[in-house]
Amino acid sequence: MSRAALWMGTLSALVAGTALAQSLPSTGRGHVLFQQKCQPCHGTERSDQGHAMLPGTDALRLKYRGSLPAALEQRKDLTPVALWTFVRRGVGSMPPFRKSELSDADIADIAAWIAAASGNR
Amino acid sequence: MITRRELLGTSLAAAAAPVTAAQATAGDALSTTRILPPGVSSAAFDTALHEFEAAIGPDWVLSSEEDIHPYRDHFSMLKDQPDELRPSAAVCPATVEQVQAVVRIANRHRIPLYAISTGKNFAYGGPAPNLRGSVVVDLKRMNRILEVDEKRHTALVEPGVSYMDFYRHLQEHDLKVWVDTADVGWGGLMGNALERGCGYTMGPYRDHFSAHCGMEIVLPNGELMRTGMGALPGSRAWQDYKHGFGPDPSGLFAQGNFGIVVKMGFRLMPRPEHWRTGLITVPRRRDFIALVDTVNYLTDLFVIGEPLYSSPLTQLLGDGTFRKAAVDFDEATMDRIAAERKIHSWQVELQFYGSERTTLANWEWAQELIRRAVPDANCFDGESLKVPVTQAQIEENTRPYPAPYVSVMRRNVMHGVPKLYMWRSPGRTENDPDTWNETHIGLFSVIGRSAEAVFQAQKDFADVARKARAGTEYVSSLLAPLNWHQSCFLIGNSFFGTTTRNDNSPQGKIRQLKELQGILKLNAQAGYGDYRAPPILQDDVADQYSFNNHILRRFNETLKDAVDPNGILSPGRGGVWPKAHRKMRGRIRR
Secondary structure: OOHHHHHHHHHHHHHHOOHHHHOOOOHHHHHHHHHHHHHHHHOOOOOOOOOOOOHHHHHHHHHHOOOOOOOHHHOOOOOHHHHHHHHHHOEOOEOOOOOOOOOHHHHHHHHHHHHHHOOOO | OOOHHHHHOOOOOOOHHHHHHHHHHOOOOOOOOOOOOOOOOHHHHHHHHHHHHHHHOHHHEEOOHHHHHHHOOOOOOOOOOOOOOOOOEEEOOOOHHHHHHHHHHHHHHOOOEEEEOOOOOHHHOOOOOOOOOOEEEEOOOOOOEEEEEOOOOEEEEOOOOEHHHHHHHHHHOOOOEEOOOOOOOOOEHHHHHHOOOEOOOOHHHHEOOOOEEEEEEEOOOOOEEEOHHHHOOOOOOOOOOOOOOOOOHHHHHOOOOOOEEEEEEEEOEEOOOEEEEEEEEEOOHHHHHHHHHHHHHHHHOOOOOOOEEEOHHHHHOOOHHHHHHHHOOOHHHHHHHHHHOOOOOEEEEEEEEEOHHHHHHHHHHHHHHHHHHOOOOEEEEEEEEEOOOOHHHHHOOOOOOOOOOOOOOOHHHHOOOOOOHHHHOOOOOOOOOOOOOOOOOOOEEEEOOOHHHHHHHHHHHHHHHHHOOOOOOOOOOOOOOEOOOOOOEEEEOHHHHHHOOOOOOHHHHHHHHHHHHHHHHHHHHOOOOEOOOOHHHHHHHHHHOOHHHHHHHHHHHHHHHHHOOOOOEOOOHHHOOOHHHHHHOOOOOO
16 A cells, blocks of 8 residues: 555544544634634735735745635635645645644634635535 | 545645645655654553543543654654654643643653643754654643733743733733744743743843743652742742742753743733834944944843844845955955945844833934944934834834845834744745745854954854855855844854755755754854754754863753653753663764
């Protein structure tokens, strides 16, 4: 079994047994969590010292070069599992986040809010 | 069997989804080999994990690869190498009693622990331990702000409180105090202070460990101890007087491994009414002596917050004649070209906290002082803002000074407002959009707080760079000091890695590590020591402090063996290795 297949298999087993699959997410709670945990880097407001975007938003602008929105709250493709992957594994200069910082239920709620905010209900 | 596409969801953009998923998992290959604490059998480790579960609940004992992956050092130079400093498990207690239980269990089974608070110290190691196989004690769930007193300007917090959490609390309760924040606001008050982090406001507050006042600590045997007035039952002055009576061991817990700090008090800066800035420039290279002397005087009279030094002459490095003079420390030529181009050699941005009138009076006094010493110095008014400033004022990009002088002041940290603006530094850039900084690069040497010491360090670091074969021309004569800690200067010294800096291959990262280890050794030979380091380099930095055959380390390790005979608490942290694991000293890629 390849490493990727092994990892994906493990992930699917994990998802099946967690809050991602078990409970209805709360967009209201997800919005609050987004504001506290995601927005400081991935929000739409300006940064300082002449930078038009916050670091995370700017990084995604450079990464996707227009093929996807730079701001997370405008993304229609961030399923709970995709978001879980980025949060738990880290990507680029974004480090992974621990369960003690964001629970699986927290991630599901944030994904629900992003879906609602982006019109991808 | 679930397909990858199904797993990622049908709404994922068809082209983007495989790319993003692959990128998310690239470089962190799943390990199928169980990592164990050194000298602990798999069966004994299982027993310990079951006991941890009984003590703090099964949900908060994490040992699967998925769960402990975020406890790896995301920026390790040994990422995915067999000797990467990876934990074996993590436990997340929610109370002091649970921390005590974890420590007692670890003692019974000789399990090395590694305590983290918010775990966001990414410039210096993140949540990963000094000793591979340690169990991380993640204190993030202990996140209560126990007290903020806006009249005495004090706070008492638990380990998991981040600067952002704390700032939100101040805002929600309209408390008129500031906390001096680290650059990246997801870090925590306690963890940053215990790492001897620093900030940007007035001197007593921006040395974060010095601003602490009172700790509660779980000792290696599980007992609970308080420092300062906290040692006196019934005292109501725990956050008012840090020393208590008799020897004060507080310093042992900063960059140390003598206990797990579970509460920490802090002195807070009262919110001023007004903030004012000004810029002073001096024309000649040697005028830096009078400039630093003047600023030191104002600093130690507590008239100014952090001063920001820089050299406007960096703008001339494209001029071949000037560049050669700068490389050769040819001061006469540097001064001549600077005069011809009408650019002053040095600048310092000053900031004043107080009322509108007192900040103006102090700024006028600063101008008077520098003109007494350097009559042809320039002084430019900067900002004059009522406090608290607005979000728009923090983001404001108007440069208050006439060209060629520019402000490098970042307003959020000057006002105790935690942000993640600085997280831009490890990320993608317009010029290099497909890569990011994958390794630790932040190393800073302590320099005496005078211009003469800076001039000497510039020459010494040029020698170090030559010996380290940096491979590219190194201009150090324009290096300006940082005055993060009030009493000393710091100068960054990891930029020597120019030959390997952009090579993020596994071999390139190892070359970076070896290059930094070599630089640390050369720095020590020249008389310079660093003030912080990630675990991967802590033995190298501890080696710098070798007076009298390493008596400081031998003293610390004598204490360590006495209070932690099983060597369970953060072995190796700060270069202090307990007897049980002392053979691991210096084993990282020598």
